[in-house]
Amino acid sequence: MSLLLETLTTGDRITFICTGLLGLGVLALLSRPKVVAAEDGVTVTNLTTTRRLDWAQIVRVNLRSGDAWVHLDLSDGTSLPAMGIQPGIARDRAIADARALRALVEAHGTGHSAT
Structure with missing residues (x-):
């Protein structure tokens, strides 16, 4: 040595x-990537950015077959990747997390969601 x-x-x-x-x-x-839901909204932390969203800003939660992570369709017409929910790491867990986020969006916001 x-x-x-x-x-x-x-x-x-x-x-x-x-x-x-x-x-x-x-x-x-x-x-770094994570998605944190709170009473007043969601914080999405991706590789280099963090964005805070009110529930009403989220129109749809998307996790389609083949997607690397969840995408949030926003009320301003844009889409935000939520890299904290990735089916490649643990598919069943990612689907459950996407469904839970969808339920929270429906309960707190005005959006419509699809998994």
Whole structure:
């Protein structure tokens, strides 16, 4: 082990450290996505952004076959990906979470939802 450390140049060591930090940064980004429902709305955290929505802003909750994650159709005509609900990780859990979010949208908002 010490022979390997002796043969590494300063540049090699910096490269190893930077590669490790880059890997940790990617893992930190991948661990961020979540969807948090509260009495007054939903907070959607994706890789680099967080958006707070009132219930009335959500028109539809979509999780179609083949989708990588849930999409929220919004009252302004746009769609917001909700990467915190991903069927690729745990399909049954994602379907249950999408249905629960749909029920909350229907109970609190004015939207219509489809899973």
